[in-house]
Amino acid sequence: MARSTPERRRKARVKAGFSVYYVIFLIFVYGPMFAMFTLSFQGPRGGTSFPMRGLSFYWWEKLTGPSVVGDLKASLARSLILAVVVMIITALLSTMLAMAFRKRFRGSGVLFYVVMAGLMVPGTLLSLGLATLLRQIGIPPNWWSSGLAVHVVWTLPFGFLVMMAVFNRFDSTIEEAARDMGADEWTVFKEVTLPLILPGIVAAGLFGFTLSYDEFARTTLLSGAQNTLPLDINASLTQRVQPTLFALGTASTIFSLLMIALFILVYTILYRRSR
Amino acid sequence: MTTVESYPKITRIETAPRGLIGGAPLVQVQAEVERKYRREPGFPVFTLITPATLWLVVFLILPLVSIFIFSFWKSTGHGMVPDFTLDNYRAFFASEGFFDSKNPNFLTPSIFVRTLWSTFRFTITVMALCLVLAYPLAYFLSMQVENFKWQLALFLLAMVPFWTSYLIRAVAWLPMLGRHGLINEFLLAIGAVDQPVSFFLYSEFSYTMALVQLYVVLAVGPIFFSLAKIDRTLIEAARDMGATPFQIFREIIAPLSLPGVAIGMIFVFVAVMGEFATAVVVYGGKASTTGTVILNYYSNANYPFAAVNAFMLMVVMMIGVFIIFRLVDIRKEL
Numbered sequence: 054m055a056r057s058t059p060e061r062r063r064k065a066r067v068k069a070g071f072s073v074y075y076v077i078f079l080i081f082v083y084g085p086m087f088a089m090f091t092l093s094f095q096g097p098r099g100g101t102s103f104p105m106r107g108l109s110f111y112w113w114e115k116l117t118g119p120s121v122v123g124d125l126k127a128s129l130a131r132s133l134i135l136a137v138v139v140m141i142i143t144a145l146l147s148t149m150l151a152m153a154f155r156k157r158f159r160g161s162g163v164l165f166y167v168v169m170a171g172l173m174v175p176g177t178l179l180s181l182g183l184a185t186l187l188r189q190i191g192i193p194p195n196w197w198s199s200g201l202a203v204h205v206v207w208t209l210p211f212g213f214l215v216m217m218a219v220f221n222r223f224d225s226t227i228e229e230a231a232r233d234m235g236a237d238e239w240t241v242f243k244e245v246t247l248p249l250i251l252p253g254i255v256a257a258g259l260f261g262f263t264l265s266y267d268e269f270a271r272t273t274l275l276s277g278a279q280n281t282l283p284l285d286i287n288a289s290l291t292q293r294v295q296p297t298l299f300a301l302g303t304a305s306t307i308f309s310l311l312m313i314a315l316f317i318l319v320y321t322i323l324y325r326r327s328r
Numbered sequence: 329m330t331t332v333e334s335y336p337k338i339t340r341i342e343t344a345p346r347g348l349i350g351g352a353p354l355v356q357v358q359a360e361v362e363r364k365y366r367r368e369p370g371f372p373v374f375t376l377i378t379p380a381t382l383w384l385v386v387f388l389i390l391p392l393v394s395i396f397i398f399s400f401w402k403s404t405g406h407g408m409v410p411d412f413t414l415d416n417y418r419a420f421f422a423s424e425g426f427f428d429s430k431n432p433n434f435l436t437p438s439i440f441v442r443t444l445w446s447t448f449r450f451t452i453t454v455m456a457l458c459l460v461l462a463y464p465l466a467y468f469l470s471m472q473v474e475n476f477k478w479q480l481a482l483f484l485l486a487m488v489p490f491w492t493s494y495l496i497r498a499v500a501w502l503p504m505l506g507r508h509g510l511i512n513e514f515l516l517a518i519g520a521v522d523q524p525v526s527f528f529l530y531s532e533f534s535y536t537m538a539l540v541q542l543y544v545v546l547a548v549g550p551i552f553f554s555l556a557k558i559d560r561t562l563i564e565a566a567r568d569m570g571a572t573p574f575q576i577f578r579e580i581i582a583p584l585s586l587p588g589v590a591i592g593m594i595f596v597f598v599a600v601m602g603e604f605a606t607a608v609v610v611y612g613g614k615a616s617t618t619g620t621v622i623l624n625y626y627s628n629a630n631y632p633f634a635a636v637n638a639f640m641l642m643v644v645m646m647i648g649v650f651i652i653f654r655l656v657d658i659r660k661e662l
């Protein structure tokens with residue numbers, strides 16, 4: 054039976070203190086976003102700060118029309134296509150890499166650090182290096198070529214870490230059993246390994262999708278003549294800031310949140326099924 | 329004790345080639361035995377790593393190497409030509425009249441060195457703030473929340489902003505910090521100030537706030553994971569032996585969470601060092617970071633000088649990461 058000892062009360066107080074801190078932290082992290090959400094419903098005559106002058110969808114409607122920085126729908130489409138391709142490549146490459154790292158091999162230490170470097174090297178440097186290199190060779194940059202290249206460099210380490218975690222908890226005796234019963238490598242992979250690691254692969258891919266969809270620093274100098282959505286948002290910052298930008302930011306954030314929800318949902322379903 | 333597994337090892341040691349002093353190292357013999365007796369299962373490593381390795385060599389290593397090479401080339405005003413000149417480096421380090429004792433600029437570092445220095449100093453401030461904010465949060469999630477489902481949910485809730493656009497999160501600070509922003513309205517309402525305070529936006533304050541908010545989640549994740557991994561029986565044992573909460577923290581929790589802290593700090597360090605967009609959004613482009621300098625020289629088509637700035641940034645970052653790596657062995661953690 055729980056008795057109220059001084060020790061217990063002290064613990065409860067500490068926990069309450071930390072809980073309050075957690076809430077303050079959330080306000081700090083989410084607060085500005087909520088201010089932006091609210092202001093995107095500003096009345097037609099309102100500005101980019103409080104107070105609200107009426108409620109309207111005025112600025113949201115302006116989103117669908119022609120915008121100051123160009124065709125938002127086209128850049129959204131480009132961002133989505135790029136994110137899907139990055140997702141597939143990330144899932145594939147990170148699974149292969151993590152499978153290789155289940156064994157010890159020569160140069161594994163170096164390769165590990167090279168993969169992690171993709172996460173460490175700032176986008177500015179990567180963008181500058183590849184852009185000047187392409188310029189010197191005479192290849193024009195494009196969002197679907199050089200843009201894709203640096204996006205995968207950025208997403209691969211995340212996918213790789215997810216798959217490493219998956220294989221760390223992986224029971225390889227089932228694979229051994231399949232091998233002992235005469236299955237060849239492809240059969241083992243298709244029938245035993247793949248179904249078990251599928252949630253991980255999906256997680257790695259969706260991780261890649263959201264990171265690519267929001268990527269900005271690496272794409273800056275490498276998207277060529279056509280912008281992705283984050284680049285368009287950046288371009289609109291040089292114009293006078295209007296609540297349209299808040300509507301765009303809100304829409305984009307909601308989309309990201311939906312993707313994360315989908316990611317968690319798919320992972321949970323597949324994880325349950327694989328048990 | 330002789331088990332089935334140890335049997336071949338024992339016979340091998342007896343027949344192992346003799347060195348100058350005693351037998352050859354045991355490890356080598358063991359590896360030899362393993363090679364001989366165990367079939368390598370799974371797909372060949374070479375096939376698995378080749379695509380990713382090629383991708384990273386061409387799109388990660390080559391660009392970084394070319395930054396180094398281009399930093400010695402010569403700018404022609406609209407492009408660059410191969411050369412081996414140190415002029416770019418001289419311009420980076422020394423300001424006009426650096427070696428002239430009569431010049432007021434005598435031995436004054438150039439604006440680029442000072443920019444890099446202020447970027448670095450600023451990064452250290454942001455790192456410290458991120459650590460102070462992230463550690464208690466990670467501690468709360470890993471040590472105080474006992475239900476696993478709650479732990480995961482609260483952790484994800486704190487981490488979600490990482491997956492949203494950081495550009496938009498920077499923009500979201502505008503309605504908070506401006507002269508008519510929420511913070512000013514709040515301060516006016518409670519009577520803390522008579523007039524709106526203008527230093528909130530486009531100042532070092534707004535820049536710090538925004539950067540800490542943008543990158544603090546990078547520190548929360550790794551610290552949380554390393555705290556969650558700590559074996560609880562260690563803490564129980566220490567408590568049973570009469571350790572105070574402070575002693576438990578100092579002797580067990582702090583040292584064991586150090587790798588996570590190191591990884592988190594590396595993430596924040598490299599992210600803030602390379603930062604350029606936030607400075608434009610919430611600092612109004614008033615101050616430059618090395619990142620903005622690089623992009624300016626790129627858009628002015630002075631590629632070699634952009635490369636010099638980029639290379640020096642890279643050097644500072646590598647030194648920083650190296651120091652953190654020296655302090656903590658990180659690979660053990662992963």
